[in-house]
Amino acid sequence: MRRRVGLLLIGLGAFFLTLAPLVRFYVAEQVVRAPLNRYQVTHLESPSSTYFDQAALKTRTNVTLLATNTVRGDVRANNGNDDIAVWDSTTNIYDKANPKNPVQIQGFRIAFDRKTSRLVNCCGVNVDGDGNVRMDGYGLLFPIANVQKRDYPVYDPTTKQVAPMKFGAVEQVRGLSAYRFTQHIPLTKTGPVEAKLPGTMLGLQEAEPQRVDRYTEAYNTVWVDPRTGIPVKHRKNIRSTVRTPDGRGEMIVAQADLVTTDADQRKAVDLADGTALQIDMVRIFIPGGAVLLGLLGLLIGGLMGLGRDDAPPPPPQAPRRSDGKFGDVSPPRTPKRPDKKPARKKAPSRAARRPEPKRRPAPRA
DSSP states (O other): OHHHHHHHHHHHHHHHHHHHHHIIIIIHHHHSSOOSSOEEEEEEEEEEEEEEETTTTEEEEEEEEEEEEEEEEOTTTTTTOTTEEEEEEEEEEEETTEEEEEEEEEEEEEEEETTTOBEESOTTOEETTBTTOOOOSBOSOOSTTOOOSSOEEEEETTTTEEEEEEEEEEEEETTEEEEEEEEEEEEEEEEEOSSOEEGGGGTOSOOSEEOOEEEEEEEEEEEEOTTTOOEEEEEEEEEEEEEOTTSSOEEEEEEEEEEEOHHHHHHHHHHHHHHHHHHHIIIIIHHHHHHHHHHHHHHHHHHHHHSOOOSOOOOOOOOBOTTSOBSOOSOOOOOOOOSOOOOOOOOOOHHHHSOOOOOOOOOOO
16 A cells, blocks of 8 residues: 555656646746736826916916826737737826816827737827837836846837836835836927917917927836836826927926826735736746655655555455356355264174184095
8 A cells, every 4th residue: 555655646746847847937938928908097196287278378387287097908909819918008187176177188009019018010009099100119018027127118109209218226116126217208399289379378579370399308217016017106207398490489388297196006016016926826836836746746655665565465356256246156065954964883893893713624534
């Protein structure tokens, strides 16, 4: 019995040792990917901001601006290619005191490789409906579970260009050690404004309406969880203006320093911790546990297999008779009658045991 148990443990140990590299190098590569159906809402806040109120045709200062960013995955937009994730992002910036009056609304769609997070141009990617854009670098995620202390090219949808995200330092965000990256978007013309603006609003002496173009400059800072590539905090210092083609007139459209709210920072950290645990399960815990169980199985099984089996061997199995029952197959013997015992032979008498005397022959005449 001990030898059988030992052989069983040796087999289980070999199985677990084979399972460990399979989980680590195959299953982990299939599991550690960006999700297809991400849904996340993030709020950012900027006190002491300035923006141009188009409804009142007035520049408002020292107001609190809020930004709501919604990311939603489109699981059917990848044309059946599960290696590609497609996410839609919408950002609505508005005055906290007047939420029904939006300051700026921006929407874009990105497609990226689920393993590397690199952007790809497919599946209807666009920025504010413009499908002629060409995206490159990284978008809403950094490399999955492989963030390094180096610079990364990140696509900016506002200016539709790629600018480097430069590594700055390791900082704590709600108890999580995050990598801080900073990106500078230089003053860039983003496009003409359809409506003409009075010259007096642009700081000119003449009141004649002027054609203007929109310009944007930004300093973007993001804190990223290096274990997962998930951003846990954003800071967007933006300055948007309109200018006349000759550069003489200028007006601020929006100026804000948006930072992720404390509540959403905690949610992002919780999401990063949960994702990191899943990654560690398939990369460390399950393979490590399989190696440990495999070695223990081989060791204990080997010791039990080398020992002597104390249990006696099982008796041989009786053959099956012609009638289907188990037992002796030899023909049955006729039972003896137990009614009478055989009579004992009497010993011969003493006289019978005497030898007969020899007869003498008769004399001749």
